[in-house]
Every structure is written in structure tokens, then in C-alpha cells.
Amino acid sequence: MIKKLALFILLLALAAAGGAYWAYGQIEGYVAGPINSESDTLIVVPEGANYHSFTRKLVADNVINASPWTRWAAKTHPEMTQLKAGTYLVEPGTSLSDLFALVRTGKEHQFSITFVEGSTFKQWREELAASDYLEHDSSGLSEKQIAEKLGLNGDKIEGLLLPETYHYVAGESDLSVLKRANTQLERALKTAWGSREEGLPIKSEYELLTLASIIEKETAVDAEREKVASVFVNRLNKRMRLQTDPTVIYGMGDKYDGNIRKKDLRTPTPYNTYVISGLPPTPIAMPGKASILAAANPADTPYFYFVADGLGGHKFSKTLTEHNRAVRQYLKTLRSQ
Structure with a gap:
């Protein structure tokens, strides 16, 4: 009788062990299985989320399927309960365990925004307003108010931000992006000012920046930038007006319709270098x-x-006669195209 009881207990133990082993295998298969995504997916871990609320959110968002093994996974993998709030990018084929490993690191996805050389502050504001996952704290603020937020003197931001690609995490303020762009600009400007050529007809870093903005609008050809700069410096040294169309366009503001007419060249604005010296x-x-x-x-x-x-380039001339000849050749080239 005792032997039979011992055998029965042994069989129960074996069955329990077998069941536990089977259940463990099911849990491991569950956490090792891929999420429901055929493309990159943004996963948001809300502030204050715990394992159970987060997995319910994943099910509701159809990132994972509902499973009876979900709550047991937290028992066998306690590290999965360590979450850090944020927005994460998960690739197709990512397993549930790898998803939780990612959100445990706190390394949020970096979004990016690119500002091109020669763009204006008005265009920057449009780019920022159209960017997802940014906090649009500058919305509704005037340019002067934004300048104050950035700690800048004056009420104009034009030229004070360096155009390049900036990265940010979800929920970051657009003012933070602008502040970094200003910091990068100041570094670049300080470096250039410190290595500037002696004798330039430029009195300050700000004037150097103003000249640089005109050069930027006049050519996108890297090999021409120094030559274009030389033309403006030569004219400044001779007290000749710069007579550059981009300044006319900027001074016209919203009145510019894509064409510059003779009357526009003669109409005074603070920026019209056909009129101002x-x-x-x-x-x-x-x-x-x-x-x-x-x-x-x-x-x-x-x-x-x-x-x-x-x-795609420019013809440079020493005299007005040579320049007029180059203009005629340019118009001839346009007509032949």
C-alpha cells in the first residue's frame, strides 16, 4: 500500500513537473515571439506606466495579441517590469522580450528636422509647425518674443540659427531645437571671426553674418563662394552699392511674387541694396x-x-562693360534653352 502511494505521489510530481515545464515553454515562446508589425513602429511608454498597464496598451494598440501567458511572463522575467517612459522605435520582427529590453534602456527614438542653407526664419517656423512629436511652444509667439525666450538681444532672429539637421525626442520643445541651432551658429561665427582676413570692411561678427547670408543666397556652388564674397568686399571697399537681388526680395517680404521689376529695384526698403549703401x-x-x-x-x-x-554657375567681371557683355550672353543662353 505504501509503495503504491509513493508511486502515485511520484507520478503526480512528474505530472506537475511536466506541466510546469510545458507552461515554462509556453511563456518562453510567448516572450520570444515577434510583435504584430510589418514596418517600423513607434511605441509609447506613458509616464507612470507599469508592466500590466503597458501590456494592456500594447494589446489595445494591436502591437501584441492578448495571451494568458502575459501575466506569467512578469514572473519568469522580472526584468520586463522595469520600464522607462518615452517613445521608442521598434523594427519588424522584434520579439516581445527585445521590445521590453529596449524600453528598459530609456534610449528614446531620435526624430530629426533639417533646415537648409539660405532658408529664412519664416520657413523655419513653418518646418517646426509641421514637425510631429515636438512641443510647439513657439506657436503664437512673435519673433521678438521667441528671441527673448532664446536669450537673444534685439527682435530679429534672421541669420542667428545654423542650418543643418537637428535631432530631438518626442515631447521636446521647438524652442530647445532653436536654442541648439543658435548655439551652433555662434560657435561657427566665432571660429570664422577669429580666422578672418585682415582689413575686411566688416566691423563686427554680426556684419560678417549679414554678408554671409547674402553670399548664401547668391550661390549654392561651393567653389564660387569665396569669389562671390570677393565681389561684395571689393564693392564695399570702393563704397559701391552691393546691388544684389536677394536683398531686394527680402525687403519686399510678402509682396514678392517670384519676379523683380525695375520699380522694385528703385523702391526704397531698409534692405534694398540698389538704394542703400x-x-x-x-x-x-x-x-x-x-x-x-x-x-x-x-x-x-x-x-x-x-x-x-x-x-548653374556665374560669370565674374572686372568692369561694367564686361559685365554687360556677360549679361547679354546669359540672356542668349536662356533663349536657347
Whole structure:
């Protein structure tokens, strides 16, 4: 009788062990299985979320399927209960355990926003407003108010932000992005100012930035930047008006419809360098590092004029006669295209 009881207990123990082993296998298969996604998926872990509330959210969002093994997974894998709030990017085929490993690191997905050289602050605001996952704290603020938030003097931000790609995490303020862009600009400007050519007709870093913005708007050809800079420096040294169309366009503001007419060249604005002498009062765009360096170190040339050659570059001239000839050739090239 005792032997039979012992055998029965042994069988029960074996059955229990077998059941536990089977259950453990089911749990391991569950946590090792892929999530329901065929493309990159953004996963948000809310503030204050715990394992159970987060898994319920994953089920509700159809990231994972409901399973009786969900609550048991937290028992066999207690590390899965360690969550850090944030927004994470999960790739297709990611297992549930890898998903939890990711959110345990706190390494949130980095979104990016790119500002191109020569863009204006107005365009930057449009880019920021259209960017997802940013807190749009600058919305509704005037340019002057934004400048105050960034700790800048004056009420104009044009030119004071360095155009490049910036990364941010979900929920970050757009003012934070602008602050970093200003910090990067100040570094680039300080470097250029410290290595500038002696004798430039430029009195301050801000004037250098203003000149750089004009260079940026006049050419996108890297090999031409120093030559374009030399034309403006030569004209400033001779007290000639800069007579550059981008300043006219900037001064026209919303009145610009894509064309510059003769009356526009004659209409006074603080930025119309066909009318005013010297540099305009502020930059007219956000210059990149290359244009800032070109403004600080222009080429040594005899040129006072340049015009588009119709082939993507410019023709540089020493005299007005040469320049007029280049203009006629440019118009001829345009007609033949």
C-alpha cells in the first residue's frame, strides 16, 4: 500500500513537473515571439506606466495579441517590469522580450528636422509647425518674443540659427531645437571671426553674418563662394552699392511674387541694396558654415560684378562693360534653352 502511494505521489510530481515545464515553454515562446508589425513602429511608454498597464496598451494598440501567458511572463522575467517612459522605435520582427529590453534602456527614438542653407526664419517656423512629436511652444509667439525666450538681444532672429539637421525626442520643445541651432551658429561665427582676413570692411561678427547670408543666397556652388564674397568686399571697399537681388526680395517680404521689376529695384526698403549703401541692417537668411567662412576669407580677385551663366554657375567681371557683355550672353543662353 505504501509503495503504491509513493508511486502515485511520484507520478503526480512528474505530472506537475511536466506541466510546469510545458507552461515554462509556453511563456518562453510567448516572450520570444515577434510583435504584430510589418514596418517600423513607434511605441509609447506613458509616464507612470507599469508592466500590466503597458501590456494592456500594447494589446489595445494591436502591437501584441492578448495571451494568458502575459501575466506569467512578469514572473519568469522580472526584468520586463522595469520600464522607462518615452517613445521608442521598434523594427519588424522584434520579439516581445527585445521590445521590453529596449524600453528598459530609456534610449528614446531620435526624430530629426533639417533646415537648409539660405532658408529664412519664416520657413523655419513653418518646418517646426509641421514637425510631429515636438512641443510647439513657439506657436503664437512673435519673433521678438521667441528671441527673448532664446536669450537673444534685439527682435530679429534672421541669420542667428545654423542650418543643418537637428535631432530631438518626442515631447521636446521647438524652442530647445532653436536654442541648439543658435548655439551652433555662434560657435561657427566665432571660429570664422577669429580666422578672418585682415582689413575686411566688416566691423563686427554680426556684419560678417549679414554678408554671409547674402553670399548664401547668391550661390549654392561651393567653389564660387569665396569669389562671390570677393565681389561684395571689393564693392564695399570702393563704397559701391552691393546691388544684389536677394536683398531686394527680402525687403519686399510678402509682396514678392517670384519676379523683380525695375520699380522694385528703385523702391526704397531698409534692405534694398540698389538704394542703400553698405550692408542691410540684418542678415537676409540663415547662412551655412561655408558661406560664413567665405565671408571671413574672400578670394583675392579684381572682380566687381557677376551674373548667372545659365549653366548653374556665374560669370565674374572686372568692369561694367564686361559685365554687360556677360549679361547679354546669359540672356542668349536662356533663349536657347
